Amino acid sequence: MVPVRPENAYQARLLRVLRDGPRSRVELCDAVGLSRSKLTAEVDRLVELGLVESAGPAASRGGRRSSLLRVAGTVRFAGLVVGPDRLTAAVTDGELNVLAELHEPTDVRLGPEPVVARAVELVGKLRADLGLTHLNGIGVGLPGPVAFPQGSPVAPGALPGWHGFPVRDTLGAELECPTLVDNDANVMALGEQHAGIGRAFDDFLYVKLGTAIGCGLVLRGAPHRGATSGAGDIAHLGLADDGPGCACGEAGCLEAYCGDSGLVGAALDAARSGRSPALAERLAGSGTLTMADVARAAAAGDPAVQAVARDAARRLGRVLVGLVSFVNPAIVIIGGAPDGLGHALLAEIRAVVYRRSAPLTTGTMPIVLSDLGERAAVVGAARLISEQVFASD
Structure with a gap:
């Protein structure tokens, strides 16, 4: 089944407004700038195409009550997120509410x-569980640089052996629906734009922590990928020539200090040197340390581990000073911080950015933790493909 698309720019604009929730015809006229007769014609055609349906009567504003309209209940998107150690797949409705999810x-x-x-x-299982005959599209997030026009990863350090693999074309052929692929930081930024703190802002930065570090930019209400899809690739900015080794083969990269492996490596040093007796005991018992061990030690008040976190946060803060001074976003959103570490990292990042940035740039700019957590990724992936499907050719 070939997914139905809007036939013109007016229909596309209507669908993007309805993606944010049901609207009355009066509200749609105001939002899209159409006359009542033109709106009626375009809505009637969207109903015929199976993309819009009635959602019952709107609240009375005097006189005859208007009806609410919404994206049709048959519209379904999928979001797929590939992590270094986990797959996440979800199916959403046309408003990008998650209906089912698998990890x-x-x-x-x-x-x-x-x-x-x-x-x-996994996507096939979700379709079967929900009784779906088709998907309107699937969006995909990958942990590394992605050539967006081709839908394939480019030298991704977190995905060894994936360089140039046609992820978009392979998934599109298998699932028989429109498919788009982007790096996960961009995808998470889109999730924040749709359902998180980013909803209120047209210009913001989303910084993704974790195994792979990245930055998604939303400028003037749209994702900014740059000339070759490389915008926001901050993981391997060099901070020190004699710093810790990085997976990319260089030393002193931001990710080598602030990524999960960098934080665990610094915690191992603290354990082996005796600066963290608790982690030393944990290391002796298990033979290794994990990011969860580091986060628990920090949350428990381990001074050596908290010092590791503050050092990483200061380095990330210095990078953000440059980013916010250059881009001048309305807000910076930080996601992916492990439980137990987020607020400690945030406090240090704020201290550095606010101290070292110009007041004009940061005077009204909040720096906050994401409140969506992992849900930002699958919602953002669905948002990614909805932008293409809810657009006219």
């Missing part, structure tokens, strides 16, 4: 073919 451990080092094949199976 599964994975090992991206196996290569793209088996991981993508398993992703197809």
Whole structure:
């Protein structure tokens, strides 16, 4: 089944407004700038196409009550997020509310073919569980640089062996629906724009922490990817020539200090040196440390681990000074921080950015933690493909 698309720019604009929730015809006229007769013609055609339906009567404003309209209940999008160690798949309605979601451990080092094949199976299971005959589209987030026009990763450090693999075309052929692929920081920024703190802002930065670090930019209400899809690729900005080794082969990268592996490495040093007796005991018992161990130690008040977190946050803060001075966003949103570490990192980041930035740039700019958590990724992936589907050719 070929997914139906709007036939003109007016219909596309109406669908994007309705993606944010039901509206009355009066509200749609105001939002889209159409006359009542023109709106009626375009809405009637969207109903015929199966993209819009009635949602009951609107609140009375005097006189005859208007009817509410919404995206049709048959519209379904999928969001797929590939992490270094986990696959997440979800199906949403036309307003991007998550209807069903699956998580599964994975090992991206196996290569793209088996991981993508398993992703197809997960989406297929969701479709079967929900009784769906088709999807209107699927959006995908990958943890690394992505050539957006081609839908394929480019030298992704977190995805060894994936360089140039046609993720978009492979998934699109298997699932028989429109498919778009972007890096996960951009996808999470779109999730924040749709359902998170970013809803209130046209210009913001979304900084993604975790195994792979990235930055999504939303400028003038749209994602900014740059000339070759490389905007926001901050993971390997060099902070020190003699710093810790990075997965990219260089030393002193931002990710080597502030990514999960960098934080765990610094915590291992604290354990082995005796500066953190608690982590030393944990290391002796298990033979290794995880990010969860580090977060728990920080939350418990371990001074050595808290010092590690503050050092990483200061380095990230200095990078953000440059970013906010150059871009001048209305807000900075930070996601992906482990439980137990987020507020400690945030406090140090704020201290550095506000102290070292010009008042004109940061005087009214909040720096906050995401309140969507992992949900930002799948919602953002669905938002990504909805932008294409809810657009006229």
